Amino acid sequence: MPSPNMDINKNKNATVPVFEFMLAKSEVDADLTVGEYGVISIPVEIIAIDRDSVTFRKNGPAEAEDMFRPEPLSNMRDRMGVTDSPEKSIAEKSEDKE
Numbered sequence: 875m876p877s878p879n880m881d882i883n884k885n886k887n888a889t890v891p892v893f894e895f896m897l898a899k900s901e902v903d904a905d906l907t908v909g910e911y912g913v914i915s916i917p918v919e920i921i922a923i924d925r926d927s928v929t930f931r932k933n934g935p936a937e938a939e940d941m942f943r944p945e946p947l948s949n950m951r952d953r954m955g956v957t958d959s960p961e962k963s964i965a966e967k968s969e970d971k972e
Contacts, residue, residue: 911943913940
């Protein structure tokens with residue numbers, strides 16, 4: 875049974891609630907390594923809707939959509955805040971002002 879953890883108090887830098895859950899390895903049926911990324915499809919039934927949220931109930935077996943792989947470089951760059959344009963050093967910035 876999934877066990878959600880929506881407590882952002884444990885992660886003060888979180889921009890969205892954390893949602894962690896467990897599934898049986900046999901249900902996922904994929905080669906997995908800690909730290910890999912992938913997509914899991916979980917059929918659900920909507921059981922409640924309120925002003926700010928929707929509550930779902932798992933309604934069938936989960937499936938891995940594709941192979942799980944290491945984090946894509948583009949995702950890692952976004953997560954770390956890396957840009958394609960290099961920052962100018964302080965010395966270069968002061969030269970530009972002159």
